Amino acid sequence: MDVKTDRFRFFRDDLCDRCGDCFAACPYLELPREEARREIEGLIERGASRALDVCNTCHTCDVVCPNEADPYELVLERWRERRREGLPTTARLVTPSQPCNIWSSLKAVMPLEELALLRAWEDFGPCEEICLTGFYTNVVPYILQAEVLESLPKIVGSEALFGCAGDIYKTGRFDMVEQIMQRLEHVFAQMGVERVVCSMSAEGMVLSEILPRRFGACFDFEVVSLDEWLLQKLQSEEIELKKELDLKVTVHDNCLSKMQGGRLQEVNREIVRRTGCSIVEMEHHGERSMCCGFGAAAAKFRVMDIMSSGYRRLKEIEATGADAAVIYCPACLFILSVIKEMAGCTIPFYHPVELVELVAGGVPAHRHEERAWDIMAVISNHLLKYALFPSHRKSFQPAFIPPELERLPELPPADRLRMKALATLYHSPVVQNRVMRTIVSAGFKAAVAGYDLMRKRQLGLSA
Numbered sequence: 001m002d003v004k005t006d007r008f009r010f011f012r013d014d015l016c017d018r019c020g021d022c023f024a025a026c027p028y029l030e031l032p033r034e035e036a037r038r039e040i041e042g043l044i045e046r047g048a049s050r051a052l053d054v055c056n057t058c059h060t061c062d063v064v065c066p067n068e069a070d071p072y073e074l075v076l077e078r079w080r081e082r083r084r085e086g087l088p089t090t091a092r093l094v095t096p097s098q099p100c101n102i103w104s105s106l107k108a109v110m111p112l113e114e115l116a117l118l119r120a121w122e123d124f125g126p127c128e129e130i131c132l133t134g135f136y137t138n139v140v141p142y143i144l145q146a147e148v149l150e151s152l153p154k155i156v157g158s159e160a161l162f163g164c165a166g167d168i169y170k171t172g173r174f175d176m177v178e179q180i181m182q183r184l185e186h187v188f189a190q191m192g193v194e195r196v197v198c199s200m201s202a203e204g205m206v207l208s209e210i211l212p213r214r215f216g217a218c219f220d221f222e223v224v225s226l227d228e229w230l231l232q233k234l235q236s237e238e239i240e241l242k243k244e245l246d247l248k249v250t251v252h253d254n255c256l257s258k259m260q261g262g263r264l265q266e267v268n269r270e271i272v273r274r275t276g277c278s279i280v281e282m283e284h285h286g287e288r289s290m291c292c293g294f295g296a297a298a299a300k301f302r303v304m305d306i307m308s309s310g311y312r313r314l315k316e317i318e319a320t321g322a323d324a325a326v327i328y329c330p331a332c333l334f335i336l337s338v339i340k341e342m343a344g345c346t347i348p349f350y351h352p353v354e355l356v357e358l359v360a361g362g363v364p365a366h367r368h369e370e371r372a373w374d375i376m377a378v379i380s381n382h383l384l385k386y387a388l389f390p391s392h393r394k395s396f397q398p399a400f401i402p403p404e405l406e407r408l409p410e411l412p413p414a415d416r417l418r419m420k421a422l423a424t425l426y427h428s429p430v431v432q433n434r435v436m437r438t439i440v441s442a443g444f445k446a447a448v449a450g451y452d453l454m455r456k457r458q459l460g461l462s463a
């Protein structure tokens with residue numbers, strides 16, 4: 001596609017006065033004003049840019065831009081130009097149309113009862129009100145089994161909805177976003193949906209903001225997040241709270257929650273306060289919140305960037321001295337759970353539904369640590385293939401998503417076997433013992449420290 005005629009150009013050059021507020025506020029660049037001005041000018045002119053190497057898709061620049069010029073969209077535009085020849089191989093993990101993506105791969109190691117839930121949710125029959133599972137709720141489906149959610153509308157979702165294009169949007173592949181959007185328009189119209197409760201608030205933002213505003217999606221339904229639904233049930237006392245949790249917690253805000261003026265961030269803090277917990281904020285929170293690590297995955301496709309970005313966030317969580325962290329986005333929850341296990345951190349992570357389930361007298365099915373090791377089996381399989389098969393190291397073009405596609409191809413049997421074997425090993429006493437966990441933690445921290453040092457020198461950054 002010719003860059004000059006590319007129709008997906010969302011950065012508003014005409015509104016940008018090159019003030020540099022965006023990159024001065026970027027929590028990863030942290031540039032002095034003059035350098036920030038030069039950085040945005042360089043990016044506009046397609047010159048050298050550190051933003052393209054550092055960006056973790058956190059949306060802060062968009063939020064702080066006084067002129068609503070959407071500088072993050074300029075980063076995505078430049079990435080798209082760079083990636084016309086294909087995506088690096090690690091992108092297979094986060095590209096929903098690839099057969100061995102994280103979500104499909106996890107099915108090889110999930111317990112049978114969770115697989116049964118995922119199958120039950122693939123019913124797209126006519127329904128006016130649904131709870132949409134989202135890609136990452138499918139990674140932690142047990143969360144939706146909480147008793148406090150029993151009055152949720154019918155739960156619906158499938159990997160063939162491709163996470164409502166949220167992940168692909170972050171890679172800058174807007175042509176694929178459009179393909180997925182057309183599928184969504186078709187599926188939801190056929191169902192006659194009038195109201196969607198999004199169990200993944202990030203997907204709710206994609207459905208209510210990004211697809212209609214940027215891509216012209218025609219959705220004829222109301223979108224509310226599960227968090228808003230939950231708070232409303234608490235306010236109306238339909239969910240009865242039987243005790244208070246005397247915990248000091250910190251709240252991790254996801255990148256897309258910065259849209260809509262931070263309304264979602266406040267909704268989640270109100271839920272936390274209603275459970276009796278007090279809140280201690282991280283250094284970067286609200287509109288300055290930092291990435292869980294997933295943004296790094298979508299932006300740079302390097303496992304070390306994911307670990308580095310996630311560990312930086314984990315250290316902010318630890319620095320608060322909180323008893324627990326509340327993470328309302330299932331994607332952030334699973335990535336940060338992996339980082340937590342790798343780093344040997346013992347602070348518990350909760351989804352808001354779990355906190356409410358606890359104060360309502362229930363026992364949440366809290367399997368985040370276990371699931372983190374399942375995900376490590378999936379990532380290890382990818383790294384093994386990278387080491388063993390030269391063909392797996394090549395860049396690739398994401399497969400076209402045909403409108404009639406109902407489900408992704410089955411996982412190759414060899415991948416399935418390797419992932420099962422790795423998961424069995426990771427859950428066994430061979431790995432789950434104090435000595436091995438100490439070695440894993442020390443190795444992880446040393447690798448991240450070395451990588452961060454190398455990257456800072458390469459990019460000339462102090463941040």
Ligand code: SF4
Binds near residue numbers: 015021
């Ligand atoms: S994008 Fe916005 S914040 Fe950045 S330089 Fe332009 S006007 Fe300023």
Ligand code: SF4
Binds near residue numbers: 062075
């Ligand atoms: S999206 Fe976040 S990380 Fe990326 S350039 Fe903007 S502020 Fe920096």
